[in-house]
Amino acid sequence: MDYYGPMVLSHRRFRPFALAWLLAAGLLPAALAQPAAPQDMVPAPPPEVEDAEHPLDDNETALTAELFYELLMSEMSASNGDAATGYALMLDAARRSNDPRLYRRASELALQSRSAEAALIAIHAWNAAYPESREANRYLLYVLVTLNRVNESAEPLAKEVARATTREKLSTIRALPQLYARASNKAAAARVVAQALQAELKHPALGSAAWTTIGRMRLTAGDKAGALEAARSALELDHTDDGAAMLAVQLLDEGSKDAEALLLPYLAATPLPEVRMAYARQLLESQRLADAQVQIDAVTRERPDASEPWLIQASLKLQSGDLAGADTALEQFTKLLEQVPPSEARTRALNQAWLMHAQVAEKRGDYAQAEAWLERIDGGVQTLSTQMRRASLLARQGKLSQARALIRAMPADSAEEERLKWQAEAQLLRDAGDYQQAYEMQGKAVALAPQDNDLAYDLAMLAEKAGRLQEAERLLRAIIARKPDHHHALNALGYLLADRGERLSEARTLITRALEHAPDDPFITDSLGWVEFRLGNRERALSLLEQAFKTQPDAEIAAHLGEVLWSMKRRERALEIWREGQRLNGDNETLRETLKRLGVTL
Incomplete structure (x- = not known):
């Protein structure tokens, strides 16, 4: 039914x-x-x-x-x-x-x-x-x-479930969250539905779907703990249930740390590619790029004719420095899109591909080819994203003033577009190493949205780079005051203190708090390893940094791991790690500064 x-x-x-x-x-x-x-x-x-x-x-x-x-x-x-x-x-x-x-x-x-x-x-x-x-x-x-007479709906709902055949019940149960989506009292709706489905919870054919529906409604009502328990019950009854697995991914997105463990038996079976994709997006959001790569590799094998996984594959390859792999994935993505009838969605997707192709060419230093890719975007329409890429190309060729002029010449029809322009200019200046001016441009963006924690966070990072350490600390503490679980701000403040060798105990407390909110973030693990190193706990630091680098090979993590190994007289391993970091991103400032400070030439 x-x-x-x-x-x-x-x-x-x-x-x-x-x-x-x-x-x-x-x-x-x-x-x-x-x-x-x-x-x-x-x-x-x-x-x-x-x-x-x-x-x-x-x-x-x-x-x-x-x-x-x-x-x-x-x-x-x-x-x-x-x-x-x-x-x-x-x-x-x-x-x-x-x-x-x-x-x-x-x-x-x-x-x-x-x-x-x-x-x-x-x-x-x-x-x-x-x-x-x-x-x-x-x-x-x-x-x-x-x-919205939700409590009165309990009786007719119970009758409908009781009168349906087993086959009808399955579709009825799955449709209930949509039916009750209009209810304003979400908690009452979840309670009414749970009551109506009590007899189905242990049914071998219906139990998993019933628990999943209850979980979805509890999550909508803000009851994360109840939703997690429902997802666990659903997957214990049937670890292959796609709906229950997707509920676990939703819970992961909502910050339920224990939800990921529920997914493992499902992923080990024959998961739905859409669930893999949703899980991969969460891994990307948590900066767990290596884990995301595993899932995307599986999706591209299982469903090679799906286009979106190839675009994500290209992005992952680009971030890991595998430019040839990025090209291959982009070629497959565009090949699949060419089979789709023209539409606005198709045009937007192709524009993404051309932009990424331009990034790959830019990474290779082939600026002419990068410009050629940009020319293909929507017939040459001067979108902000396209112009930002063009500005980046100009800046890389030493034409910073022209790059800034290009950004400033772009029209802005709203405060948001104006803010994006200031952010783009700040990024150009940051990439060029002019942190003071970048800080000033980012400040203009923050002035347009003073309560935006992410904008304030970027401003704090630029303040630190510009040597305005007290201002960086003030901005980060203000973010934490507004949002105590802002793990990026907690981590940044802890790292800022640790890198300066100041208040190391407080630094460790801040980073530990950040890790509680994002337990699998390799960059926060890197920060904790760095503060342990500053505290003199080399073995503990080494363990944490090796874990972080294994989860996410990154030039900055490589810089820290290599320095710990170097201090422990494990010079060959340190050189090996630094060379890997250089391969990943030879322009990384932390890596370059570390090698210079230690007098190491690779």
Whole structure:
């Protein structure tokens, strides 16, 4: 059973001659013969169920002149925009004829006039006349939810679940979060649904779906702990359940650290590529690029004809320094898109590919080729992202003033676009090593959105680079005051103190707090390793930094790991790590400064 499908017309009808005359005269709309459900209305039951609800056949139903006139006037009123009058006449006809089709039509006319309360009167009358009618019960359920009378919906919901076959129950259970999405009291909705599904929780074919639905509704209500418990119960019953696995990914996105462990048995089986993709996006968000790479590799093997995984593959390859791999992935991505009919979405996707191709060429130092790729973007339309890439190309060729002029010449139709322009200029200056001016440009962006923690965080990082250490500390502490779980700010402040060798105990506390909110972030693990090194705990530092570098090979982590190894007289291993870091990003400032300070030439 699909809760949101079209209404099903009973094959029974009024006396043929009367109905045919009304239709032929254009006075009785087809809606009476084939009533249309309100948007998102639950459908009528299958014909065999509906037959039981329409016991009056053609020989038993007489369309009297009075009833005929009432139906005619009802439909004419509705056709002329007076649905309320049409409803009243139709409900009166339904009560006098006791025909369930007229009760249904009265309910629809009430809903058409946006009077859910009036519809409820008709539906209650319908349910009273036909207490075993599943169709009437479904209408009642729909309208009660629409009216936000969630607690009252418990009884018709329980009846619907109890009356459905096992196959119908499965689709019904899965549709409940959508049905109750309109309810304002999410906690009450979750409670009502959980109560209605109690009998299904241990059913071998339904239990996992029931727990998943309960989990989704608990999550919507803000009950993360309850949602996590529901996801765990669902996956214990069936570790291959795609819906339960997706719920675990949603919980991971909401910060539930224990949700990831629930996914492992699912991922070890035959996971749905869409679930893998959702999980990979969470890994990317957590900067766990190596783990994300494993999932994307699997998706591209399992579904090579899906385009999006190839774009993410290209991004991962680009970030890891594998430029040839990035090219290959982009070629596959564009090849697949060329098979898709032209559309705005296709154009946007191709633009992303051309931009990334330009980045790859820029990394190779082939600026002419990079410009050629940019020329392909949307027929040369001067979008901000395109111009930012062009500005980057100019800056890399030593034409910083031209690059800044290019950004400033871009029109800005809103405060957001103006902010993006200041950010773009700040990035150009940062890449050029002019941290003081970059700090000033970023400050202009922050002034346009002073409560934006991410903008303030970037400003703090530039303040640190510009030598404004007290200002950087002030900005970071302000972010933490506004958002105590901002793990990036916690980590940055802890690292700032550790790198200066100041207040190391506080630094470790800050970084530990950051790691509690993002336990798998390799860069926070790197910070903790660095503060342990500053505290003199070399073995502990080495363990943490090796873990971070294994999770995310990165030039800055390589700089720290190499220095710890160097201090422990493990010189060959240190050189090996530094060379790997140089291969990943030879321009990394931390790596270059470390090698210079230690007098090491690779």
